[in-house]
Amino acid sequence: MIEPLDNRAPTRVFLPWIGFWMAIFALGAYCTVLCLSQGLFHTNMNNRFGFGIWIFLDLTVIALGAGAFFSAFLLYILKKQALKDVIGAAVVLGFICYSGAVVVLAIDVGQPLRAWFTFWHPNAHSMLAEVTFCLTLYLLVLAIEYVPLILKNPSLSKNVSLLVFEGQLHKVVVVFAGVGAILSFFHQGSLGGLYGVMNGRPFAFREHFFIWPSTFFLFILSAIAAGPSFLILINKLASKISKKQLVRKEAYDFLGRISGWLLLAYVGLKSVDTIVWINHTAPASGYSASEFFKEASFGTWILFAEIILFGLLPALVLINNRLRKNPLVMIVAPLLVCIGIAINRYVMTLQSQSLPTLPFEEFVLYTPSLVEIGVFGGMLSYGVIVFSLSYRYLPLFPGLQQKAKT
Amino acid sequence: MILTQRRTTILFFIIGLVVAMLAGWIAVPAALYESIEQPLGFSHVVHTSDDAGMECDDCHHLTSEGGFAGIPKIAVCVDCHEEAIGTSVDELKLVEEYIKPGREIPWLVYARQPDNAFFPHVRHTRLAKIPCEQCHGDHGQTETLRPLKRNRFTGYSRDIWGNDFSGITTSPPFSMKMSDCVDCHRKRGVRDSCLACHK
Amino acid sequence: MGFSVKRRDFLGLVGGGAIGAALSPAPWKGLDDIAIWTQNWSWKPRLPRGPVEVAFTHCGLCPAGCGLKVRSVGGNPVSIHGVPGHPSSTGFVCALGLAGRYFSYHPSRIVEPTIVGTSGQRRGISRKAAVRQLGDWLDKARSGGGHGSVAILDNHPGRVRSLAYRGWLATLDGVHIKGLREDTPINRLRTMLDGPAPELGLDIARARTVLSFGAPVLEGLGSGGAGAHLRGRSDTEKPYIVQIETRPSRTARGADLWLRIAPGTETVLALGLANILVSEGLYDKEIIAQQALDLDGPGGYRELVARFSPKQVSRITGIDAATIKKVARRFASGPAVVIPGVDPGGGPLSAEAQTAAFSLSLLNGDVGRPGGVVARRAIPQEGQLADTVELADVPDGSIRLLIVDGAAGGCAMPTSLLKRKLNPSEGRVVSLSPFERSALHGADLVIPSTTPFENIDEAGVPIDAPVDSMGLTVPSMRAPDYSVDSLSVLSMVAKSSVVPTITELLRGRSDRIHAGGRGSVFDPSKGESVPLTEFQTNGDLWRALMGGGLWTDTSAAFTCPPFRLMGANAAIRDRLPQALEQPSTADRQAREIVLMPFGWRDAPGDGPLPPVMAKLFRETRLRLDSRFATICPKTAGELGFAQGDKASIKTSLGSITVEVVLDPAVVDGVVHVAVGPSTEAFGDASPGKGDQPLDLPSCKNDDCWRVIPAKMLEVVS
């Protein structure tokens, strides 16, 4: 029997918490079964909205889950030891985000039983094929990175052979960190490329550098900017709920600083990209950018919100050493960063479909169905459950472990 | 002690390996395919013998639109078998159960492709001059009709996958999967799009 | 330590198993088979297999009778195509015709006779019991009433089947009622001729001008695709089409001139045009002088039309005087065809509007000249036939037993109109129909009949055919056992008389045509016609017809007999001047609107539609069905409605709920609602499914229900 770590919440507290999320998860599972057994008519997607809330969710969690590969890269390759405290949580979060995204993707496609065709008959030109390959391989990497964590569970580590295995794994973790970084780099980019390559969608289409559209690079940059912020948020949230100091201040500070500078770089490049898009890319395709923001539901306000309010503002806050000392700022600013990235993914996914390309087609709005929201909730609860279990049974936070031992 | 332990482990490993391979090579194929008898016995040899003197395309011919008519309708059988020729069980069954009530014989087709495949026989036999035997084997020289082996799961005939369960066929009759079509097309320098063979 | 060893061994077993499995084809084959299963799972329909057979026939869905090439597999038609070069349809098939084969498997098909019990519930009975019941009612009707107590409503009159009906009815002193069709108005012209008149047709193809009062000229009126070919014709001699309609119909859009007329003012416009023809002396003076019986004198036509000055007419119709003059002069410049149209859903024009319209043809000397109204030579008929009348002319409450032939007529009729003709206490309706929708309108007994692709019949002679013709609807699929031909039903109940079978009747007509020796026969497989004289025996002709051939007659000269420009009917004559008493278009009261039902040419009122027609109604809104009301933004604004609002349209008989669709091209003060089955419930005949605007009008005039006073109210949810 696997025992929880010594200083975790008692079962009478843990059970209702996990029970609540299990209930939501069950609801999500029911919605999943509906979609898989009867078809996607249970969603509110239609021929104009081939990508709905799920794709938005996938893109967002994958961007936020970028904390995993980026922290591993910083820690193991660039030897930024400040991240030692968060690497465990980062790996778990990454695993949750990626595995959740893969599962939702499987529900989202009409014929999941044939999804393996992508590996067997791939179209090398397709960004989605690239995404699928990298995503699957990186999920494998994450799983391998997750295993040592599991094996560190006290009851499991009693088993000598497993402990040896764990030690072996640990030696090659640098290799995995490197491989993971490359894979992630590509699939984050490909997710951006997904939109940027659509030469038939002037709203999404972007100028290319070599074979990659600008969104390829913007997505990478925004993901590695948002990942650390998301790590801050989740760790703070976990601290709040468990009422324990899980991560040292230096780690938060480092994450905040790196998030801020990367975000600043992103906002700068995004602004350049937007200006080029408005003045060159879109008009060259026959569309004036003003048409894109004609409707109130996707007005210019959304552009302002994405770049300034949820981009420039938190970036400037996070690069300020004094402001980062403020605990409230260290919650609000990362939150703004995460929302900003979510808005970016939302706009790319939904606004580009709302806008008709045919001049005589109408502007269409999309609201997700209850089933779609149910699956969304299921994915969220899956994350909470896995993270809670990992926190309860695995030494995610080495800092905390030390304290408990002393 | 350690040596013994390793040896038992290797033993278990080999047991697992062998059992799984036996299952994968023998048990699964046996379980996956069901064997269905043809409704009636039929000898191609008798029909193409000098006595009967029939040619292949007396029964298996092309239609006016160029399509392959496939297995003949009962009307073709009636031409000779209006009354029973001989006293074999199958002969009587043919006359009593099918010819007299005018019912079609529900023959099972070994080479039936799924609905989504378009295979123009005429292009292959007339333009590419590929002999029937290349795909169908020596079916025309058989004395009896073997049972149809049908995949319980997909409903496909075993002939599509080929007799070799590994899926590798090197000599005729070739299996008739898409990859087999593609291989042959490549060999002959025919490069086509998906729609050339899919409908 | 023992625990540890076991675990290792187990891991070894699992590892070996995994490697062994991976080295066998089973898992890969499994993966493959799972994918293949998704491509062929059992609930995906299997394609029909077998050799394709090609046959030719004619379409029996509407009077156009288009030539069809039918490709079948195993006795089921798998595709339908037009026949290029066909004399009347020239390769055209409409959407309904293409999909018509789906009628046989229509979800609303009736599979057993049903009767309304004493409790009002409909229940199934055996065919034997149904026939016995019909026999009882027949005896009762005959003993209780006199002439016309037994009647047959024939939605497809003019076939040999209709002659059999009339022959049977003659033995019962019954009447044959012609269902509403697009060629109904031409009978009005026949009543205006003094003396016996032959069958008449319109020579649209050679006309210089077509003056259409709301007829679907470009939407498939007459012989299949004729209207379409008018549009497609690039020669300068193609007719100039003037469409007089309230609605931006496809014909109105495509016409050379669209006169958007105020609702119900067609009589005024027609007499206004006559006013200009007469006052400017543009009419055919020679013919009028010789043949017109009522031009001059007190109460004469000249006096009548003098009152319809362009100014007056413009005030009432909403069409400016200059345009009216322009149209009149164009009309008089050559042979012209006037079509006082029957809208498939909106019904016919009033009798006086038809009379006024046809008076223009007579004034222009178009009756009997190419490009105008032409006569068809008749094939001799045999035997005693009962009268054939229009429903409007049947006295109220006179019918005790009405048998409805469920053939598709192409036009819808208000239920209330039919009901009024029945004897209030003893009137029974027996419907011989394949479908629930068309049968359920008040039928006491329903006996399922065949669909048009299952039975042999005569294809119609379209309104615009200048000559007579005969083509057969050769069955392209087997009729199910529960269905029965209408003549077989009659023969089962007939006691004293012998009802011939439909094949005998058709063969008889074929033989008479052969005996006549005129005309030519089109061979659809070759795409060419040969003279009838090349057919040695009557059997040769019959075989050609059964092979989908079409016999067409030769045309014959026809001299217009004397005629009355105002018709022979005194009541109609008296109503003509009253047309001027209508209020001007400017006087319309706010909140008062008129409902004008209309029908799509290939999706008419009563019958069901094949589900594939959902492409036009449900999956796109290329066409709107009865769930939508089209209204101009100005009127909608006055009434407080915006695009997409729900509204209740209320008349004295009831209300329907619709969604408002704004269209600036619609005339002010009118709301247009399509008539037809609800396309959200293809095939479903349960109450509330397919609300019919045609159930709303209170028919003041039996013959016209196209303008219905109504109110448009907000729907309180």
Place this chain on the structure above:
Amino acid sequence: MTKTTPKKRYGMVIDIDRCDGCGACMVACSLENNVSVVPAGAAPHRGLTWIRVYSVTNKKEYPDSDTAYLPVSCQHCGNETPCVGVCPQSAVDVDPKNGIVSQIPERCMGCRYCMVACPYHARYFNWWDPEWPEGTEHLLNPGVTPRMRGVVEKCNFCHGRHHAAQERAASEGRSEIEPNEYQTACAEACPNGAITFGDLADKNSEVAKLAAGPESFQLLKSLGTEPKIYYLTQRGWVRDMATRTPLISKGQSHD
């Protein structure tokens, strides 16, 4: 097989001024290609219509009011075909011999990326298990396989007819089909003769002549996708609405 056969480029010219919006093309197409019907109450934009007729009005009042009908199907883009590159598992390809853009439902996993990428909204997804009322499966066109739920489908220029024509030609010993042997169902069904189908690469064909004419234009030409469907109109407002011209000249970066 002959390898020197000239490449064909099948395409269409649709005369908008001849289209009166009867919808026969939509019904004919659905029947030809076994396109199923979505259930009652289906939300808008969920239907399956390989060719869809849009009705567009100039929003003016009588007598200036005018309506144009634009049948839009897959445009069989000849350049930078937006859907082909995006498909992750090669379920979409362009036939190098004739330029027809295909969609293979059995290969498709239903990710719908191609639908998002298509600027002509000409691709349709099977949100439901296609249902055929009992008995009507006997009426399906044997030349086209019905789709299953969860896959994308679209116009393929009635490829079943291309197959049939090829089969007929082969039975006469020909490896190539004659131009008059192959026509799409929509072109055949159009009562007004608004749709002309043929080989654009054959300069003498009717379709090539019409496409080269001064009244022809392509939808969203500015995107550079080179559709093989051309439209004709003499009505200025229709042309102005249906075409877009690049607002600036295209830069080098578009490759």
